[in-house]
Amino acid sequence: MNYPVIVDVTLRHGIADPEGATIERALPALGFTGVTNMRAGKSFRMDIDAESESAALEKAAALAQRLLSNPVIENASARSGAKG
Amino acid sequence: MNYPVIVDVTLRHGIADPEGATIERALPALGFTGVTNMRAGKSFRMDIDAESESAALEKAAALAQRLLSNPVIENASARSGAKG
Amino acid sequence: MKIGVVVFPGSNCEYDALNAVQSLGVEAEFIWHTNTDVEGFDGVILPGGFAHGDYLRPGAIARFSPVMEAVARFASSGGAVLGICNGFQVLTEAGLLPGALQKNAGLTFLCQPTTLVVESTASVLTRGATKGQELVVPINHFSGAYTCDDATLASLEANDQIVLRYTQNPNGSRDDIAGVRNVEGNVVGLMPHPERAMSTLLGSADGRVLLEGFVRAPVGAH
Amino acid sequence: MTQAPEPLHRALGLNDEELEQIVAVLNREPNPLELALYGVMWSEHCSYKSSRIHLRRLPSDGAHVLVGPGENAGVIDAGDGIAVAIRIESHNHPSAIEPYQGAATGVGGILRDVFTMGARPLALMDPLFFGELDDARQRWLVEGVVAGISGYGNSVGVPTVGGELTFDECYASNPLVNVLCCGALPRERLVLGVASGVGNLAVLLGSSTGRDGIGGVSVLASAGFSGEDGAESLDDAKRPSVQVGDPYEEKRLIEACLELLDRGLVLGIQDLGGAGLICATCETAARGGVGMDVDITAVPLREAGMQPYEIMTSESQERMLAIIKPQNWDDVARLCAKWEVRASIVGHVVEPSIDAHGNAVGMLRVRRGFDGEILGEVPARSLADEAPLYDRPRLRPSSLDAMRLDEPTSEELRGLANEQLLELLIDPAWVYRQYDSQLFLNTVVGPGRDASLLRLAGPGLPASNRGIALSTDSNPRWCALDPRVGTALSVAESIANLACVGASPKALVNCLNFGNPEHPEVMWQLSESIDGMAEACRAFEVPVVGGNVSLYNESGGNDIDPTPVVGLLGVVDSLLAPPPGWNWTSGDAVMLVGVRHAGGANPFPLAGTRWATQRGRRGGTIAPFEPRALKETFAFVAREISVICAGAPSDVTAVHDVGSGGLATALAEMASETGLGAQVLELESHAELFAEFPGRFVMTTNDVEGFIARAARAGVAVEMVGTVGGTALAIGSSIDLDVTQLSARRRHALADALHTAL
Ligand SMILES: Nc1ncnc2c1ncn2[C@@H]1O[C@H](COP(=O)(O)OP(=O)(O)O)[C@@H](O)[C@H]1O
């Protein structure tokens, strides 16, 4: 079976995020106030061939660790990409 | 009140995704098979000051449209970032 | 004749653009991005660089700078506007030019000479060149792959809006597109850097024909 | 059995004698915060305690030297009212952990060293050393480091114009990432980081402060220093984190600082590098002979709950300290606001205290509020300048004699020269094409040639037709066999590279990458290498204006080969036309310029060559260093080329020095760049194809007699060895290669080894 999966990659706590900070600084000028703690991250959607959804998620988690994220500065997690 | 919100930005259907394609090509060499349709996207987490969660999500959706995505090539949507 | 070079925080080719224009004997001045008008200028250049660090997307934050409203007004009244590299990205983000620029197909920054073909001379940038002319001009970018949907491409073709193409596509740009213009031809954007090809001492003087065209008396001014 | 907890000073990297010395300085026990300050400031990285006594042997004088070693960057007078600043540094260990950010923050740091002097950074170089690429981790390191330099350098808007790329198994777990920056300023604007004038303010500019790179001090987090129970775990929030570079912040910081200097609003600026705020404040105070009060509550923080020692020692990037007069504060704040650079008053310059002997002693006081509690108080100079200096034991490695006798010979490999040559050809373009090498419209010769050559021009500089040339060089294999001679030859090699673009050397900076200084063999290597550098710099009359020492480059107890990297700055007096480069023309005569044979017993030494190393032969005796003939050859070549740069006609059409890979490689590189072959006469021996020793150049000319006559007048040996033309590179009976094939092989070698697309 083929399962849609999403891997989310976010910066680890305490790691500086210049991109998020720069976006946040730009917001007031655009009329957006009250937005704080902006953090930029990445996501990857893919279809995974596996026995079950949980097997697909496991595979995605391994992929996330090995290739899609840099564990020194990022956290990664996998979730189902099926429309809820 | 302050609500955690996540904005997901993905490439529009039909727009080429060299990053996703490159990752997909690299997978078999790393021992990952059966992964297809890899698409790279972005996500932004933030805290939004609003009356209600739905107001926060509305604000985030506007932000997503106006700044966080480029509608020429990307789609964007907002969701609650609270731990489910 | 006076050319304005817009400076956003993070721009880094502003001096190069200024020097290139001045080397053609034309007056040029910086315009700080918080300015709300571009009055007194006969042409405006958005230079290369990394405005706002290229964070989010190249040009995404810069296009909201106050000066961009002025640039849009200037453009709609027929003023000559040129976006080079990051400036091109800003113009597409601002909707002043069609399409978008994505990461290079190879996912690395590229600094190398490219050969361009002039596809249309109906623009403020290429009016001094001849159709089919080949020019050696360097590229220096990470996000230079020109992207648009099929309908946009068809209309670009139909309206002769593709101004420059690469002879050997370096970055995965759709249809080898290196530069485009708006329908009227007074707004042009390109990824290669003509201001870096102004003298054989630096490798090529082929950019001169482009910038000389740009700094010529404005369209419809005579 | 529970182990006794390690005493705090040792956990902070201070030994018992150092603690005693601190107690003597303070006349009391230091408190934990004070101990932490000494821990970082007296670390090897900040204090050079193992190398300083040796570095003093390097010559640093010259009539044109404006600022020598010891400042943030060396500065020379380049003429026409322009001063040029140059500096090199390593970022080896951070790059091994997180290659992208490690390399990126290395670039950021070296830029700050240069604009601290008031100079606008105009060029970067990046000597890189990795293990062999058949290992996936090395490929990951290479891609990450190159992407990091590209990502930061391009965005901050300073061209990266050259570097080096070396692969050797000794760097497998300890890659070296060195970065050099060169900048220029109007001569009269030179500023030094001095905090003079009681009542003046220390203003922190740039990023907020987080827990980034709190190196050795991180042990405090688990040492119960914060007053909590010592069992506090190193959870995610407390773990010292990787420094993340923000080139956008740095770009604004550069522009803001240069504008502050232009407008005369600052008395001095100092970058925050290793050891962060403590280093910047104590160094500026020590230089000015004054005291400084630092208010930790005035430092903008990125994270909650940071301890005073964390605030004082954090290595958060993109920060500078400016010393200003109080009446200028409003203007400074306004200017910083324009560039969106944060500015906060964090320090006050105060009167020095008078000690028991009646001497004025500038005290650095860390306070909670300028009128608040004093958390720590130490003499600024004791932190900045009075770290203990060590003359560590040195020992010539016992294995050296046997190694030197193990001479590689070419005998058994005759007949395979074609393939051997192809194996040596690597075009580093895959690396440098990721770097913007053209910013500022100055780059006449960019990366990929012998040396880089730039117009000496930039925003705010007086007009000039001069050019500056830059080259970085090292040869760890030579240095492993003979650190003294190997280093001297590396300096010579660097001068040869400059000569190829018509430049004569004006100043040298060095980055001494060595192993563990507690190994006597490493200290011997370091000391020998410094002597070799000193000897070469004296012989060639090149002052050493700065340097950096990176020790403890080891892994699993194995030290890297000694890797002294030299960065050389040269000047071309008139740069109106590009130098000829490698592009030879059909019909030209190929001339071998310089002494054809190495001095000493072996005319074509293969020891330490790339050819020998590639075949696992790491022994032998390298060529001796004989400066007299080298000097004449370098001067001749530099003159021949500088004439062309000045716009005069010349019969010389191409030039390339014979460097790593030897004569065959130099010829192959010229053929490959031009797409044109050459017929070269039989060489004296197979070894001549690949032997390495500086002092030889390949030049082509369309007037053989004229060229030979000029060389004869200069007393320089030249021989015509072949003719350019055809589709093959043929060298006697040993090499015959199709140029198209050779070029393709060279162009793809690196991308193929990295398993990536070109
Ligand atoms: N890491 C790098 N970054 C930029 N340029 C590089 C790098 N490595 C090598 N180069 C460039 O490639 C050319 C060849 O380098 P190298 O083989 O070390 O030269 P040489 O042996 O003549 O000193 C030089 O111009 C150098 O600047």
Ligand SMILES: [Mg+2]
């Ligand atoms: Mg060389």
